[in-house]
Amino acid sequence: MNSLPFSRPSSAPQPVPSxxxxxxxxxxFTIVGLLFFTDxxxxxxxxxxxxxxxxxxxxxxxxxxLMTARWRRTLRALSKGGVLWALxxxxxxxxxxxxxxxxxxxxxxxxxxPMTAFALYVASRFTxxxxxxxxxxxxxxxxxxxxxxAMAIPSVGRHIGDKFDGAWKGIYVQKNQxxxxxxxxxxxxxxxxxxxxxxxxxxxxxxxxMFSVSMILLSTSLAGLLVFIVILSCLTLxxxxxxxxxxxxxxxxxxxxxxxxxxxxxxxxxxxxxxxxGKDPTLSARTHIWAGSIDKLMDKxxxxxxxxxxxxxxNPKAREIGALASKGDFIPAHAHNGFLDLAIDQxxxxxxxxxxxxxxxxxxxxxxxxxxKTPEDLWPLAFLILLCMNNLAETNMAVRTSLHWVTYMITFxxxxxxxxxALESD
Numbered sequence: 001m002n003s004l005p006f007s008r009p010s011s012a013p014q015p016v017p018s019x020x021x022x023x024x025x026x027x028x029f030t031i032v033g034l035l036f037f038t039d040x041x042x043x044x045x046x047x048x049x050x051x052x053x054x055x056x057x058x059x060x061x062x063x064x065x066l067m068t069a070r071w072r073r074t075l076r077a078l079s080k081g082g083v084l085w086a087l088x089x090x091x092x093x094x095x096x097x098x099x100x101x102x103x104x105x106x107x108x109x110x111x112x113x114p115m116t117a118f119a120l121y122v123a124s125r126f127t128x129x130x131x132x133x134x135x136x137x138x139x140x141x142x143x144x145x146x147x148x149x150a151m152a153i154p155s156v157g158r159h160i161g162d163k164f165d166g167a168w169k170g171i172y173v174q175k176n177q178x179x180x181x182x183x184x185x186x187x188x189x190x191x192x193x194x195x196x197x198x199x200x201x202x203x204x205x206x207x208x209x210m211f212s213v214s215m216i217l218l219s220t221s222l223a224g225l226l227v228f229i230v231i232l233s234c235l236t237l238x239x240x241x242x243x244x245x246x247x248x249x250x251x252x253x254x255x256x257x258x259x260x261x262x263x264x265x266x267x268x269x270x271x272x273x274x275x276x277x278g279k280d281p282t283l284s285a286r287t288h289i290w291a292g293s294i295d296k297l298m299d300k301x302x303x304x305x306x307x308x309x310x311x312x313x314x315n316p317k318a319r320e321i322g323a324l325a326s327k328g329d330f331i332p333a334h335a336h337n338g339f340l341d342l343a344i345d346q347x348x349x350x351x352x353x354x355x356x357x358x359x360x361x362x363x364x365x366x367x368x369x370x371x372x373k374t375p376e377d378l379w380p381l382a383f384l385i386l387l388c389m390n391n392l393a394e395t396n397m398a399v400r401t402s403l404h405w406v407t408y409m410i411t412f413x414x415x416x417x418x419x420x421x422a423l424e425s426d
Contacts, residue, residue: 115402136189
């Protein structure tokens, strides 16, 4: 309860200026780190490899130093990792069987270690409420920079002269990546505005939501809006039907059955629908890449090809998959499916470890959403739904540097750091 005017000052100890400065520094560092993992800072630093490498290893070093300063919190977060650390360990060990050890070593050193250290720091340092606000600030900066680049430097901020001519990409490499980040932004502002008693934050969230929707439209990506509609529907469902015994279970089960029926209907007619809408029924050659990737996975099903070793130029199997999707000498950057890419890199063992961690975290997030009274109660569930949907036709997970993967690790640890009573339904 806020203190009234002229009331006596609280006897609680007030933070000293040095603590306030350190807090601001840590939050500033976290925002820069999150921006880096969106892969948007490459444009800002003009693709300077020296600057990007300096940022990458500075994030790793500072994360370790800050965690060392709060070693008790760090140890507590480490103790909650369980199956997540098993998966990270598998990534590190994959150098032993990688088909391209040099690529795997570079990925471990420059991607796996910085992302893991940073995620562990954020989860052990900030509460869910603080995390949500930091994500909102970070993604706002990314959206504003994208708007500035698209308007002031269209040769950088927009696709010019290619098949996506005129589509906005902002500070990102391609419009699909821009769209994925903007969907993340929309979701963050939607959650921030839900159940928020702070009127200023609520209105800022609405403005951010409208701005990010406009960015999606300018990217010409309908998929982004569809993903957001699904997330919005799911969150609304959980908010309307908080745990009410049999009635709640029945309504959710019926909704799930309806969704499955619609999914099967679309699976049976999606090619006809795509042609009717003037779209490529191969989803821009994705179906060819998926078929070739599954065939490739069957050659090394248990442990996979090693972290980031699959799509290297000297891998003849990657060239075969590229030939299925294009007549030229084309090698896909990834499998265009995050779950499939994880399996190719770490095998079915790695995919299984991820699914165990994801499902258990999802169940915790559902319980948290059922009792939602503040915005951050909805945040873990919203993100986990987004993670799943954004990795069905693109790879936004454990490949290269990825904001989605960093956020998954943060969410995994944060849900397990919550007090037990916070995960119990009302």
